[in-house]
Amino acid sequence: MRPLVVILFFQLIFFWSSGQTLDLAITKGSDLVFTFNTIRSYTTGAVLGNASEVTVESTVEWDLYIGTETIVPGFWDLIQSYSDAGDDNVPVGIMEVRANSPGLTSQEATFFQLQDIGTPVFLIGSNGNDPTTGTGIGTNDPGDGTADPFTHRFRISYKLSPGFTYSPGIYTMTVLFTIAEDL
Numbered sequence: 434m435r436p437l438v439v440i441l442f443f444q445l446i447f448f449w450s451s452g453q454t455l456d457l458a459i460t461k462g463s464d465l466v467f468t469f470n471t472i473r474s475y476t477t478g479a480v481l482g483n484a485s486e487v488t489v490e491s492t493v494e495w496d497l498y499i500g501t502e503t504i505v506p507g508f509w510d511l512i513q514s515y516s517d518a519g520d521d522n523v524p525v526g527i528m529e530v531r532a533n534s535p536g537l538t539s540q541e542a543t544f545f546q547l548q549d550i551g552t553p554v555f556l557i558g559s560n561g562n563d564p565t566t567g568t569g570i571g572t573n574d575p576g577d578g579t580a581d582p583f584t585h586r587f588r589i590s591y592k593l594s595p596g597f598t599y600s601p602g603i604y605t606m607t608v609l610f611t612i613a614e615d616l
Contacts, residue, residue: 454492457612460578461486467593478594485589487532487610488578494565494615495573496558497587499532500550501525502607507549509604519600525549528606529592532556536583538572544592550609556587563615573615 462485469475489497503510509523526546532539539556548554557573567574572584 453614454490455495455612455614456490457497457610458488458490458578459485459610460488462589465591467591469595475595475597478592480593481591483588484591487587487589489585489587489612490577491585491612491614492575494563494575496555496563496613496615498553498555498558498611498613499530499547500553500609500611501528501547502550502609506551509606511600512603512605514600514602516601520598521600521602523595523599523604525606527593527595529594530554530608531590531592532587533590534584534587536568536572538570538584539587540571542570544590547608550611553609553611558615 462481465481465484467479467481469479487497489495501507503525505522507525509525511521511523514521525548528547529544530541530547531544532541541554541556545554557571563571563573565574566572568584574581574584576585578586
C-alpha cells in the first residue's frame with residue numbers, strides 16, 4: 434500500500450493601523466506532516482492534539498480567523514500522485530481544526546472543517562464591528578499572550594480522516610491564521 438502523505442504549511446497575516454500593535458505568532462508547530470500507511474490510519478484518521486500554538490499581542494480590539502490557501506480554492510494541492518486509482522481532488526474540509534484557549538474564549542471550541550480563506554472561520558470576532566468583549570467567549574480586548582495567556586493564547590489541534598476515496602500521493606495546503614483590527 435502506497436502511503437498518503439499530507440503536509441501543512443502555516444502562514445500568518447496581519448492587518449494593522451498606524452501606531453497600533455497587532456501581532457500574531459506561531460510559537461509551536463509551524464509545519465506538520467500526516468502519513469497514512471495502514472488501513473487503520475485511513476479509516477480512523479489521525480489527530481495531532483495541541484500540535485500548534487498561536488499567540489496574540491494587540492493594543493486594539495481584534496478579530497482572529499482561519500482558512501486555507503491552495504492553488505484551486507477548496508482543494509488540497511497535489512504534489513505527487515502514486516496511483517491513478519481514486520480521486521485526487523481532495524477537499525480541504527477533510528481536515529478539521531479545534532482552537533482552544535485556556536480561558537475557553539474561542540468561538541469554535543470543538544472540531545470544525547477547514548474552509549478556503551475566502552470564507553474563513555472566525556475564532557474571535559466576525560466580519561462586522563464587534564462589541565468589546567472583556568471576558569468569556571469572543572474576548573477581543575487588547576493584551577498579549579504572556580500577560581493574558583487565558584485569552585490571547587490558542588492551542589490548535591488537527592484531525593484528518595481521508596478514508597479510501599482519494600488517490601494516494603503527497604498533498605499540501607497552507608493554513609492561514611489572520612489577525613485584524615476589529616473595525
